[in-house]
Amino acid sequence: MTNNEHKSELVSLLTDLMTEIDLKPLHPKKKILLYSRCRSFKTLTAFHYNINSTWISENLDSVFKQYIRKWLEVPISGSLSNIYLTSNKFGLNIIPPSTKFMQCQTTIRSALKSSPNESITHLWKSTCNHTNTQYDQYTSTKEVIKSFREVHEDKLENRLKCQGSFFSSISKFSLPQVNSIWPTCQSKLPKNIFNFTIRYINKSLPTHKNLKKWGLSSSECSFCLKPESLLHVVAGCSSHLDRFTWRHDSILNFIANNLPSEHIQTIYADLPSFPNPYIITGDDHRPDQLTVGYETNLRNNIQRKYSKYKEMIVGQKKKFRPVKNSLADSKFNRFLADSFNFSATPTDLVIVSLASTTFQKMFNVYAKL
Numbered sequence: 596m597t598n599n600e601h602k603s604e605l606v607s608l609l610t611d612l613m614t615e616i617d618l619k620p621l622h623p624k625k626k627i628l629l630y631s632r633c634r635s636f637k638t639l640t641a642f643h644y645n646i647n648s649t650w651i652s653e654n655l656d657s658v659f660k661q662y663i664r665k666w667l668e669v670p671i672s673g674s675l676s677n678i679y680l681t682s683n684k685f686g687l688n689i690i691p692p693s694t695k696f697m698q699c700q701t702t703i704r705s706a707l708k709s710s711p712n713e714s715i716t717h718l719w720k721s722t723c724n725h726t727n728t729q730y731d732q733y734t735s736t737k738e739v740i741k742s743f744r745e746v747h748e749d750k751l752e753n754r755l756k757c758q759g760s761f762f763s764s765i766s767k768f769s770l771p772q773v774n775s776i777w778p779t780c781q782s783k784l785p786k787n788i789f790n791f792t793i794r795y796i797n798k799s800l801p802t803h804k805n806l807k808k809w810g811l812s813s814s815e816c817s818f819c820l821k822p823e824s825l826l827h828v829v830a831g832c833s834s835h836l837d838r839f840t841w842r843h844d845s846i847l848n849f850i851a852n853n854l855p856s857e858h859i860q861t862i863y864a865d866l867p868s869f870p871n872p873y874i875i876t877g878d879d880h881r882p883d884q885l886t887v888g889y890e891t892n893l894r895n896n897i898q899r900k901y902s903k904y905k906e907m908i909v910g911q912k913k914k915f916r917p918v919k920n921s922l923a924d925s926k927f928n929r930f931l932a933d934s935f936n937f938s939a940t941p942t943d944l945v946i947v948s949l950a951s952t953t954f955q956k957m958f959n960v961y962a963k964l
Contacts, residue, residue, distance in 0.1 A: 602646060602654070609655050609692065613662040623666040623789060624782050627689055630659075648693055648700075648729065655692040663689065668790045672809065673799030674758045676747040682778035684748075685765060685796055694743045697729075698736040705734065758797045764891050798825055830889045 616629045660675060669675065680686025707719035708731075723731060733739050751759030752766075781792055794800045803823035806812035816823035818834035830839060844866060851864040863872040 598646070602650065605646070606654055606658065609658050613658060617662055617665065622786055624687075626666050627663070627687060631688070631690065646696075648697055651696045652691075652693040655696075659691050667793045669794060669797070670799055670809075672805075673794065673797050674751075674755055675797075676750050676755065676759070677762060677797045678793065679747045680744055680762075683774040685762070685774075685777060687793075690740065690743070694739060697733075697743075698739045700730040701733045701736055701739055704730045758799070760891050761796050761798065768894060795825070800825060800828075802828055826889050826891070 612633055613630070616626050619626065619629075621629070663669070663675065663678070664671070664673075667678070669678075675689075677685065678687040678689050679691070680688075682688055704719065707715055707722075710716055710719075733742070748762070748766075751762040753759075781789060784792065791800070799805065802825050803812055803816060804814045804825075807814040814822050816827060816832055816834075819832055821827060821832075823832075847864060848866055848868075851862055851866060851869055861870060863870050865871055
């Protein structure tokens with residue numbers, strides 16, 4: 596088989612594979628899993644030295660990206676760097692053909708180098724030049740993947756200022772508990788919501804701001820006529836304040852209902868089913884303030900809440916005593932166990948100065964003296 600015939604076979608094999616997966620009535624997550632577990636393509640690329648990684652990138656990666664974009668509904672303007680990352684960094688653990696090819700070549704080169712047969716070792720030494728040098732720099736396939744992902748992390752952090760803003764913010768401020776839970780939660784979402792989260796993360800949703808960039812629409816919001824960015828859609832449109840309130844109350848309700856109830860007679864929270872905290876602190880400062888902020892505002896939201904309630908917390912320490920107990924048996928422990936530590940037996944509990952985002956938090960909890 597000539598080199599050109601082999602290349603043609605590789606393109607046909609990958610195209611047939613992706614087409615077959617595409618035709619299956621599966622969730623995008625399952626389709627990606629099928630692609631990841633395919634071994635036939637890896638076998639064909641492994642033992643062909645006349646094909647280099649550049650050709651693989653130009654010819655096979657393009658086929659791969661075409662189908663990945665189709666399954667995840669990511670437009671051509673949307674970056675795929677996010678999905679190449681590991682799941683604990685809000686990615687999908689996807690490896691393109693060029694990186695799989697690099698892994699195969701690294702394995703082969705490593706086998707030649709470490710062979711007990713002197714002739715084979717000599718073969719490795721005599722070929723340590725030209726294209727082979729890019730494979731010899733790695734000692735394992737894990738290093739190949741690590742290097743590949745570091746490139747895309749750097750791209751999101753330093754080059755894609757807009758589409759990489761989610762990754763930049765979350766990588767700095769997210770909690771390990773949330774990072775580990777997210778992949779499980781995301782994988783259980785229906786297809787349309789699953790794909791929405793992917794496009795939300797890389798900011799490729801069809802907001803009016805993006806539509807204007809694509810030459811398809813003006814940038815004004817259809818409801819309030821202000822510039823419609825992703826931030827505006829999820830946290831800023833004055834025409835949908837009730838929706839933002841619902842989201843805020845949903846998180847506060849989760850927190851209040853999952854606090855350990857042992858030895859606690861009353862929990863105060865600004866919710867219809869709980870006594871209002873203003874009974875204790877008055878209306879000037881709302882002690883149950885929870886911020887469900889946009890990702891790029893995480894740090895600012897936290898600092899703003901700290902500053903706003905610093906004096907009130909000092910005042911409450913004179914009227915209330917901190918309480919400690921264990922959250923080990925609480926569902927809430929999975930998310931924010933390190934935020935609470937109760938060890939007394941209070942009769943009333945008030946959440947004072949609750950400054951929180953989905954990923955960062957600051958709680959001060961006191962019981963009556």
